[in-house]
Amino acid sequence: MIQLKQTNVLKGTATRLPASKSIANRALIINALAGGDAELHNLSDANDTQLMLRLVNSKDAIIDVEDAGTTMRFLTAFFSATNQSKILTGTSRMKERPIGILVNALRALGVVINYPEKDGYPPIEIVKFEGQKTNHINIRGDISSQFISALMMIAPALPQGLTLELEGKIGSRPYIEMTASIMRHFGASVDFTGNKVTVPHQAYKSAPFTVESDWSAASYWFAFTALAKEAEILLPRLSLNSLQGDSVVVQIMDQLGVQAKMENGMLKLTKKAHASEITWDFTHCPDLAQTIAVVCVAKGIKGNFTGLESLRIKETDRIAALQNELKKIGGELIEIDTEHWTLIPSKQLPTHASFATYKDHRMAMAFAPLVTLMDVAVDKGDVVRKSYPNYWNDLKSFQIPLTES
């Protein structure tokens, strides 16, 4: 349990803001396919990236990805394309996160894959790649973009290359663009236009690469700024012109009372006036939804949200987790229909609250900024290691009294 004492003036620098695990995990896969000798700078110390770093070269027969979605999906494609027979497994939650769409695509390509436990879910057993059977695959775009990114990254290594036709709604599109962009950095030609991705067979080229800071992690500092009485927070190594779709947090938080400006190479966050209601579609930035929901509830801002569907299959069912925990501060997340949610803000905040985290790093990190308004307890605080291992240390550096028990 992490106990935080109310602190409503925040001034300083989040010096340990991590590098993006999404970017790092792509660079690690592509570098391995390129021969593995590129200099990769600023790799994240996040557990998801540390897992990828270790597992991509592992000679073990059983690969445990723990709770890392990208590591699971990207390695499934990587070990398939490189014809390494492996069993990939993970936490009990990972065994509930779907992988059937990716496995079906790999099977169509010519990979023999079995499900040792439940059809459509990890663990999976990669038996062998029998040779490429097709170079054209139709794939749903609405469950997880990670399946598409995984296939794109191995496509140059496939003898016939690969065309992917994305069907239905495409979610998390910026993550697909990010994949294309990092592939191009490593010398690959990729075309992603409309709903079609085309990647010819080709060799990746080794090239030095530096990972940007993580915009999803930065979102929590926007939340601290939005909720504090006074704030001036500096964030290092962030680029406004980012590969990361979550940099859209600048526009969302502009409506929620945060001004963000580049100053001397750092992003400076200060307070400004805010709207009384916000309408936002999270289809392309699902990882920001928890941060924004907490800020809206605490600041009395009504939310009209769409694009939350994929939240149900992340580290936890994030819709259910938000509904439970927002209630504790007087907020309500109401499902209007399968695509629309209304967020009712709090009329009166409590003086203290204790939050469960559901083994989800983003539950812990999204609720912590409430410390600017009340005493906060966060259960199982070490979940942050997935993406931002130094989160609590960064909070301490802002003089927020913190005890662990």
Ligand SMILES: O=C(O)C1=C[C@@H](OP(=O)(O)O)[C@@H](O)[C@H](O)C1
């Ligand atoms: O490709 C990536 O790095 C990611 C894609 C998104 O997942 P979905 O595509 O499943 O929405 C996002 O939620 C996840 O944190 C990271």
Ligand SMILES: C=C(OP(=O)(O)O)C(=O)O
């Ligand atoms: C959904 C997330 O990660 P993943 O799907 O890679 O486990 C996340 O970091 O919020």
